[in-house]
Amino acid sequence: MEHYSGWLPAPSCIDALKGEGRWNNDWDASLELLRRHGASLPVRRDLIDVFSDFYFGGDPDGDPGAWMGYISDEPLLVQRDFFDALDQNGWCWGFVSGAEPPSARFVLQKRLGLVNPPLIAMGDAPDKPDPAGLVQLSDSLLPCTSGGVVAYLGDTVADVQTILNARIQRPDRHWISLAVSPPHLLPGSEERSVYEQQLMAAGADLVLSSTEAALQWSMDCNGSERQGHARSVR
Numbered sequence: 001m002e003h004y005s006g007w008l009p010a011p012s013c014i015d016a017l018k019g020e021g022r023w024n025n026d027w028d029a030s031l032e033l034l035r036r037h038g039a040s041l042p043v044r045r046d047l048i049d050v051f052s053d054f055y056f057g058g059d060p061d062g063d064p065g066a067w068m069g070y071i072s073d074e075p076l077l078v079q080r081d082f083f084d085a086l087d088q089n090g091w092c093w094g095f096v097s098g099a100e101p102p103s104a105r106f107v108l109q110k111r112l113g114l115v116n117p118p119l120i121a122m123g124d125a126p127d128k129p130d131p132a133g134l135v136q137l138s139d140s141l142l143p144c145t146s147g148g149v150v151a152y153l154g155d156t157v158a159d160v161q162t163i164l165n166a167r168i169q170r171p172d173r174h175w176i177s178l179a180v181s182p183p184h185l186l187p188g189s190e191e192r193s194v195y196e197q198q199l200m201a202a203g204a205d206l207v208l209s210s211t212e213a214a215l216q217w218s219m220d221c222n223g224s225e226r227q228g229h230a231r232s233v234r
Contacts, residue, residue, distance in 0.1 A: 001034055003054075005034060009037075011185075018157065020157065076111060077210075082212060083112075095108065098122055098127060118140060129162045132169075134162055146172040148173055149176065151176040178205065
């Protein structure tokens with residue numbers, strides 16, 4: 001947005017937009033922020049190319065080893081041992097991401113060291129809050145074609161709404177919405193409190209203090225619920 005208008009929106013401005021539950025796609029969100037700011041809107045394809053240049057710093061479909069953009073030093077919310085612990089707690093896991101497949105695979109495989117993790121990325125299913133991607137992932141992870149428990153961890157209202165929509169589409173399963181504030185909202189801050197209230201108001205079953213807190217939650221669940229777990233990444 002700064003590239004097109006000279007305006008750099010504050011994180012609170014972006015959080016407020018995502019709190020509406022409609023703007024899970026970063027490109028569409030960027031265009032909407034520019035529109036509300038009164039800036040001239042670029043062609044969507046041009047915006048995507050500019051975004052890719054900053055984020056990848058190279059050809060998105062090329063050699064990841066040549067990428068020099070923000071993707072290489074983007075902060076990680078968890079480390080590889082997080083997923084090892086989920087395995088030990090008896091939970092299957094996978095990812096439903098709004099990121100492009102090359103960037104999602106780079107973060108999951110190159111930076112986290114996961115081997116062929118179950119992944120539904122941009123283009124594999126409709127954007128959240130459409131639940132199709134999450135339902136598809138659950139079908140691949142759960143041993144039965146119906147029933148079972150799916151807990152979905154996300155940090156936006158759209159993630160929460162995805163669970164609500166999945167309950168309508170697949171009422172045979174027990175869908176649990178675990179929510180967490182994005183890391184730039186500091187614990188104890190008014191901004192974080194407001195954001196967490198938005199997540200609860202949207203229908204989250206539980207707001208966790210951090211992504212890693214999902215491990216304790218997975219341990220506290222009784223054995224009958226340990227049948228499936230899907231989480232979102234950014």
